[in-house]
Amino acid sequence: MRLINVHTLEIEYFTGTSIPQYAILSHTWVAMEATFQNWTNKWTRLTYRHRDGFLNILATCTQARRDILDDAWVDTVCIDKSSSAELSEAINFMYIWYEKATICYVYLADVAASGLKANDDTLDSPRKSRWFTRGWTLQELIAPKHVQFYTKDWEVLGVKKALAVLISTITGIEAACLKKEKRLRDYSIAQRMTWAAKRETTREEDLAYCLLGIFGINMPLLYGEGPKAFLQLQEEIIKVSDDHSILAFETNLSDSTLFAHHPSAFVEGGRIHPNYGRHLTLPFSMTNAGLAMTTPLIQTLSPYWVLAVFNCVEVDVENNMQRSQICLPLFRKDSQFMRARIPISLISRKIDDPYTPNSTENLGAAAGVLDLTTRSETSYYISYFGRVYSAYGREIDVAMKGFQVYPQPDHGFMITFPRGMAGYRLHTALPRRDLRDDISFFIPTSRYVCSSDSSQRNEELQIFSGVVVFKYDSLSDDDPSKCVGVYLGFAATISSITSGTTTSATATITTTNTTTGTERTQDLRWACKVSPIREFCNRTNAKQVLAWANQEAFLGDWPHYHRCENTIVSAQTRFQTPKGEPCRDTVMVEIVFDAEELVKERDAEERDFE
Secondary structure, eight states: OEEEETTTOOEEEOOGGGOOOOEEEEOOOOTTOOOHHHHHSHHHHHHTTTSHHHHHHHHHHHHHHHTTOSEEEOHHHHSOTTOHHHHHHHHHHHHHHHHHOSEEEEEOTTOOOTTOOTTOTTOSTGGGOGGGGBSHHHHHHHSOSSEEEEOTTOOEEEETTTTHHHHHHHHOOOHHHHTTSSOGGGSOHHHHHHHTTTOBOSSTTHHHHTTTTTTTOOOOOOTTOTTHHHHHHHHHHHHHOOOGGGGOSOGGGOSOSSSOSSGGGGTTGGGEEEOOTTSOOOOOEEETTEEEEEEOEEEESSSSEEEEEEEEEEEETTTTTEEEEEEEEEEEETTEEEEOOSSOSOEEEESOOTTSGGGOGGGGGGTTOOOOOOSOOEEEEEOOHHHHHHHHHHHHHHHHHTTOOSSOOSEEEEEEEBTBOTTEEEEEEESGGGEETTTTEEOOOEEEEEEEEOSSEEEEEEEEEEEEEEEETTSOTTOOSSEEEEEEEEEEEEEEEETTSOOOOOOSEEEEETTTTEEEEEEEEEEEEEEOOTTOOTTSOHHHHHHHHHHHHHTTTOOSEEEETTEEEEEEEEEEOTTOOSOSEEEEEEEESOHHHHHHHHHHHHHHHO
């Protein structure tokens, strides 16, 4: 490691335990930066000492002497960039060098000193500083324990610990991380990628290389490989981490179909946290057939679509820290899988929900079982789109075409089976035309309307609903026994409110009629319920079944979770589809046919944990 002697300005070389205490500089480069070659030449150093790049180094040395330090490190002159081997070594060790520095001086060249007060978290100038937008300065902010910020005139702005809240609002990095109160490894890969999502580097490859220390990775550098460098970084990360959140990015924001092409694909990943729970994550690795993984899989009615359950969750810090399990939709053919972009590239599946605790009294010792996923895991490969499409292009085209529904409906249910179908099979649906089993969607069109009037408000309740019927597989279609019906319904309360009154309603859509002076609001709700139609057969009156189910569901407590005997239905997760295919607004329905076995499993887990 090369260091500048702050007294003589000569560069000295140290190794291992001989490395002394030193100050380190963090700054954004300017056009006339010093280099190792011209700094080691005393005549050149004196000639160019008035240039900005040289002045910053001299100021660093001056401040280090004030802090009673004899040495300083500055990237521009302490690395011989003419040597590719030395440059590669320096980049791989740079995080450690910043981490071990006694103090780091952050020079904000675009922040003026006038009018600034130290430790003022309302400062606007630092918020706009270019330093917070550069890729390399990310590790230079996080790694050192002691960081001092300076203006363009080398006047003190404050220290990192005191400015942590301000810096957190600028960068999205949690203040606890900035204060070294929380370790880097306690943050998911997706969270750390988010910190770099809006940062830039001059060279494309550096967007990967500047993150080596953030992920504790060492890898050879190859300038000229372009975006492959970031893909290579992700492949190196999975060699040392079992965090599935490395795949928790929006494929619609990425040019790649397996890994992200750029940190910007993780721009929404700040709320994704590790969730290892009580089970070890089985290893996954890159092979010549794709990414080999072993996870629980959530089945659907479609032979082509499954959801992979990941060991990470999205945490809603503004809503009682409620967790949602990250699930990855996959197109499947045999044992080959690829990431899906339709209907959505990621699903945050709720496993904590305020509706549920009041609806689970009949779950016995396992009251409050919200995560219905099986603990059994499946091994499979996730491959690149090109590899899968070349073999199964026709099937992919057929599966994708199924999502193109015209006219485009507003709402629909995606039907899933987190523990498989336990010997049941799809029998029929009421009405049958509303069930799209090729894509595992139920899009109800059967409408039930009721109205009520008051002096100030006219309300109309429109219910779009249906029943999906399953039958135990060993029985014939003519056998009416052992059927399970799952009622699914949306209800939109359309309200017309006379203007000038104080009456209001919770609404998702509001329109105003300027002629009549009324506002029209729409409050959307949904419900799911296990329907006891055990005697269902081909002679069952569909209209009577739906009318009864509508009254039970929507005149009651609007359940999002219901258990009847050995069947559970849960509809807690709602999401918007980016392209509106097959519908704009989707509710994920989870159906379990072995509730008793689920309760036993969860009880056993609780006993083992105790």
